[in-house]
Amino acid sequence: MSLSDSRLELVQGDITKVTADAIVNAANSALVGGGGVDGAIHRAAGRELLEECRTLGRCPTGEARITQGYKLPARHVIHTVGPVWQGGGRGEAGQLARCYQSVFALVEKHGLRTVAFPSISTGVYGYPLEKASRIALREIRAALERLPSVEKVTVVLFTPWDLEVYRRALAGEPEPEGGLGR
Template sequence: MSDERLVLTRGDITQVQADAIVNAANSTLLGGGGVDGAIHRAAGPGLLAECRTLGRCPPGEARITGGHALPAKHVIHAVGPVWQGGSSGEETVLARCYRRAFSLMEQHGLGTIAFPSISTGAYGYPIERAARIALREILAALQRMPTLQRVTVVLFSDRDLDVYQRARQALEPTPSA
């Protein structure tokens, strides 16, 4: 059965109104390219100043800050793995990013969250593999967290959206008639 609390969309994560958006951050938490740079630019200098107080964040972990000038109340900075061919524990690290983001949501009493496709840009994680891992973790969180009201995955391109939609169909088989 399809969970209506999971929304897949193409768009700009910096425009999403949610309790939290997830930043596909690097371990410095001080901004970078892609989604990370876009979130830092849209949030304004207060986000960078707050991130400077947090120190580094290792791959597979996450930290939470305020949303500053973003429509989202918080930013959860999740550091994904750099793709090294798939035999260096990348799947475990990527899955842990999603679990840590949901853990921070629970700790802070948040009900809505938006994710990008973590590690599939500059970090080179194949999006087909990343989509399956992301959706598996999101669907598991939706099952175990009754307070989770909505999870949005905001994708950069129509191709990325198509990959995630196909992965969702594979993970959420439609009921037989």
């Protein structure tokens, strides 16, 4: 469903089913699993993922850590901790951008060619989807320009609504006043 780069794809689905060099986990700072995407990835990967995460210590907001994928179809999981939305005036946009930058630094370091992202921070962390989608796509496009070795970035959205918001952002449509609502 890419509108501007054959290496960028938007899909609705379950990120735990994606075959890629790495999938990205919207993790909590303790890296021990939780709700939403984080819990689903931990459940699908199996106990070994939690055991490896425990050896990594904490992960501050905006940073990323890499582990094996274990029972997932992805070889690796890159865990990143997004910001909790506090109204937008506390550096949330920069922190969210750093999540993507940190993930791509690990993609480059480990020579990964395919990576799948969820919508980071838009679940229980409350980041507005319209705003987060634009930051995500800006950072993904910048990484694709900088890293020709990356063959495919897939953004896996959980609901049709999430996919539509990302599709509009990818098409360059202006962010609606007050958001689109659900």
